[in-house]
Amino acid sequence: MWGLLLALAAFAPAVEVDLGAPSTSVLGLATTKAPVPTPRSSPAQPSAGKEKGTSEQHVRIRVIKKKKIVTKKRKKLTHPRPPVTARPSVTTSPTGTLDLTEKQEPDCPPLGLESLRVSDNQLYASSSQSFGLGPHRGRLNIQSGLEDGDLFDGAWCAEQQDAEPWLQVDAGHLTRFSGIITQGRNSIWRYDWVTSYKVQFSNDSQTWWGSKNRSSGMDAVFPANSDPETPVLNLLPEPQVARFIRLLPQTWLQGGASCLRAEILACPVSDPNGPFPEVPVLGSSDSLDFRHHDYKAMRKLMKQVNEQCPNITRIYSIGRSHQGLKLYVMEMSDQPGEHELGEPEVRYVAGMHGNEALGRELLLLLMQFLCREFLRGDPRVTRLLTETRIHLLPSMNPDGYETAFRRGSELVGWAEGRWNHQGIDLNHNFADLNTPLWEAEDEGLVPDTVPNHHLPLPAYYTLPNATVAPETWAVIKWMQRIPFVLSANLHGGELVVSYPFDMTRTPWAARELTPTPDEAVFRWLSTVYAGTNRAMQDPDRRPCHSHDFSLYGSIINGADWHTVPGSMNDFSYLHTNCFEVTVELSCDKFPHENELPQEWENNKDALLTYLEQVRMGIAGVVRDKDTELGIADAVISVDGINHDVTTAWGGDYWRLLTPGDYMVTASAEGYHTVTRSCRVTFEEGPVPCNFRLTKTPKQRLRELLAAGAKVPPDLRRRLERLRGQKN
Numbered sequence: 150m151w152g153l154l155l156a157l158a159a160f161a162p163a164v165e166v167d168l169g170a171p172s173t174s175v176l177g178l179a180t181t182k183a184p185v186p187t188p189r190s191s192p193a194q195p196s197a198g199k200e201k202g203t204s205e206q207h208v209r210i211r212v213i214k215k216k217k218i219v220t221k222k223r224k225k226l227t228h229p230r231p232p233v234t235a236r237p238s239v240t241t242s243p244t245g246t247l248d249l250t251e252k253q254e255p256d257c258p259p260l261g262l263e264s265l266r267v268s269d270n271q272l273y274a275s276s277s278q279s280f281g282l283g284p285h286r287g288r289l290n291i292q293s294g295l296e297d298g299d300l301f302d303g304a305w306c307a308e309q310q311d312a313e314p315w316l317q318v319d320a321g322h323l324t325r326f327s328g329i330i331t332q333g334r335n336s337i338w339r340y341d342w343v344t345s346y347k348v349q350f351s352n353d354s355q356t357w358w359g360s361k362n363r364s365s366g367m368d369a370v371f372p373a374n375s376d377p378e379t380p381v382l383n384l385l386p387e388p389q390v391a392r393f394i395r396l397l398p399q400t401w402l403q404g405g406a407s408c409l410r411a412e413i414l415a416c417p418v419s420d421p422n423g424p425f426p427e428v429p430v431l432g433s434s435d436s437l438d439f440r441h442h443d444y445k446a447m448r449k450l451m452k453q454v455n456e457q458c459p460n461i462t463r464i465y466s467i468g469r470s471h472q473g474l475k476l477y478v479m480e481m482s483d484q485p486g487e488h489e490l491g492e493p494e495v496r497y498v499a500g501m502h503g504n505e506a507l508g509r510e511l512l513l514l515l516m517q518f519l520c521r522e523f524l525r526g527d528p529r530v531t532r533l534l535t536e537t538r539i540h541l542l543p544s545m546n547p548d549g550y551e552t553a554f555r556r557g558s559e560l561v562g563w564a565e566g567r568w569n570h571q572g573i574d575l576n577h578n579f580a581d582l583n584t585p586l587w588e589a590e591d592e593g594l595v596p597d598t599v600p601n602h603h604l605p606l607p608a609y610y611t612l613p614n615a616t617v618a619p620e621t622w623a624v625i626k627w628m629q630r631i632p633f634v635l636s637a638n639l640h641g642g643e644l645v646v647s648y649p650f651d652m653t654r655t656p657w658a659a660r661e662l663t664p665t666p667d668e669a670v671f672r673w674l675s676t677v678y679a680g681t682n683r684a685m686q687d688p689d690r691r692p693c694h695s696h697d698f699s700l701y702g703s704i705i706n707g708a709d710w711h712t713v714p715g716s717m718n719d720f721s722y723l724h725t726n727c728f729e730v731t732v733e734l735s736c737d738k739f740p741h742e743n744e745l746p747q748e749w750e751n752n753k754d755a756l757l758t759y760l761e762q763v764r765m766g767i768a769g770v771v772r773d774k775d776t777e778l779g780i781a782d783a784v785i786s787v788d789g790i791n792h793d794v795t796t797a798w799g800g801d802y803w804r805l806l807t808p809g810d811y812m813v814t815a816s817a818e819g820y821h822t823v824t825r826s827c828r829v830t831f832e833e834g835p836v837p838c839n840f841r842l843t844k845t846p847k848q849r850l851r852e853l854l855a856a857g858a859k860v861p862p863d864l865r866r867r868l869e870r871l872r873g874q875k876n
């Protein structure tokens with residue numbers, strides 16, 4: 150998803166929208182300390198031994214209304230924070246008879262702050278600067294809105310006066326905590342990050358014990374961040390079994406605030422007699438290969454699927470990455486390797502941003518699933534494979550993926566691996582055909598002089614020194630070779646489906662609603678994916694970052710979100726017949742492996758249902774009336790929609806349309822055009838809408854002359870009369 154977003158941010162004064170009350174009272178226990186008499190102006194010193202007995206403390210609630218600061222104080226009894234003593238062993242469990250069968254894994258998976266599996270009300274903090282910097286924002290890789298101080302800021306930040314800040318996570322059940330990953334604050338306006346912290350644990354959020362250095366027995370102080378974005382991992386000297394964990398920033402960047410984003414690594418522990426609810430099992434009923442696959446493993450897996458289902462699969466490569474890795478495609482159809490007349494071609498493309506790894510795995514899961522279900526005779530899958538030719542490109546940017554994969558799902562951060570090896574963002578690298586089209590439209594040349602479809606590559610784009618990535622070229626050639634009708638481009642980092650145009654029509658506008666002439670179809674396609682994706686349909690879901698797309702059915706016009714010139718979707722629509730949308734699959738760009746079964750379940754139905762939408766609209770064959778041969782490159786125009794499609798080599802075409810009555814015209818060089826009406830209903834289609842075209846006399850003459858035949862005198866006279874007339 151978004152790359153240029155931040156760069157495009159217009160400078161605007163940061164307005165503080167401080168919903169002070171929710172930041173403390175709604176989101177947790179919020180035992181804010183009394184105002185500290187000596188505000189810190191330099192990084193706080195480690196504050197050991199400041200714990201006291203029961204005391205009255207104040208919860209400060211700051212409410213800013215119309216620039217007037219109101220400070221309310223009310224008394225609240227808080228429990229003592231006990232001295233940090235030697236770690237009680239696991240027998241601190243209230244049951245006292247805990248039989249722990251811990252999973253002995255070297256690395257525990259993330260608890261789910263980034264993936265949102267940990268909900269907002271499991272996060273607490275000593276204080277927060279504002280609602281937008283509340284504990285619920287202390288999630289690894291969370292992205293701020295454009296302006297600091299809004300509801301969607303880029304970290305949890307303690308109040309400046311808070312001398313002993315902490316962020317607390319309630320795992321909800323007993324857990325073996327093994328490590329912590331932190332980042333600083335995501336902001337284009339400020340620098341804030343924590344440089345060291347301590348860690349404490351509790352089973353009841355009252356009694357806490359600290360993580361100790363093995364050698365000294367002292368509280369361990371963990372080194373943290375030195376920039377805002379790079380995730381820093383600290384493994385605990387000894388994993389701790391507890392329900393609650395607290396991060397206590399000790400020092401932070403001078404002049405900044407105690408701000409962090411975190412993920413907690415934690416292994417589930419089995420506690421059948423315990424008081425805490427059992428860990429919910431995230432699973433899938435499909436037994437598929439739920440792992441992340443690097444290049445070699447991906448190739449191996451694809452080969453396995455091919456061997457398992459040789460009759461419906463074919464692996465081919467569309468080219469190589471900059472570093473020479475092949476761009477493999479899995480083709481799945483009843484007649485792999487050939488375009489069957491009347492059978493539409495569909496594709497999924499994943500991994501154009503190498504670090505957005507979920508789409509790649511979903512396509513690898515999809516090919517396993519289609520193969521297996523076909524073998525089992527599942528009617529839905531059989532029909533899909535019989536009636537469509539499916540092409541799956543799991544990794545458009547394998548170089549970027551390898552970079553991200555080596556770093557690992559939790560430590561790759563937000564951007565590493567996004568670009569190809571040359572540093573090119575592939576989703577900005579396609580030829581901008583929007584500008585020439587819109588310029589021609591402004592001059593009134595479309596569609597009579599300049600076509601409204603299949604715009605040619607601009608001359609500059611094909612120059613030898615043009616900055617076009619090999620991956621981009623490979624996909625362009627692929628698009629030109631196969632008559633694709635429908636596609637989705639799988640990304641990650643948000644939960645929304647965005648549809649073209651991706652580029653704003655007003656030059657330099659950062660965002661602007663820019664619909665295509667096929668707005669209705671694109672909204673339908675987007676709604677189908679969003680409406681069948683379980684995560685997007687979850688009514689309780691919170692926004693990933695700074696946009697709440699659920700307010701709009703989890704779909705958006707791409708340009709209305711942020712402008713992307715040179716996007717694959719726009720290019721696909723303007724250079725080929727193919728309608729393509731972008732699916733942002735999950736908040737977390739590179740989910741941990743153990744999230745994959747859940748993500749598969751979230752997307753399985755959507756991936757199938759979306760491909761089935763190729764049946765929506767009209768389809769048919771344009772033939773020569775005399776010979777019955779199909780006519781290639783005939784143009785299919787629909788009255789009222791200023792975007793035509795063309796026929797494939799056999800004369801077959803598909804025109805995606807929403808239900809309604811349409812006047813459809815077929816035209817081809819050398820033929821008289823034919824217009825007929827076609828009705829698209831809500832029944833499953835596509836509706837047949839065939840054409841038989843008659844050659845023009847001029848065309849007959851051309852063909853006779855080309856064949857070296859003598860033209861009969863009467864026909865010659867007729868043709869001479871016609872000469873000069875348009876056919």
Ligand SMILES: [Zn+2]
Binds near residue numbers: 640
């Ligand atoms: Zn992306």
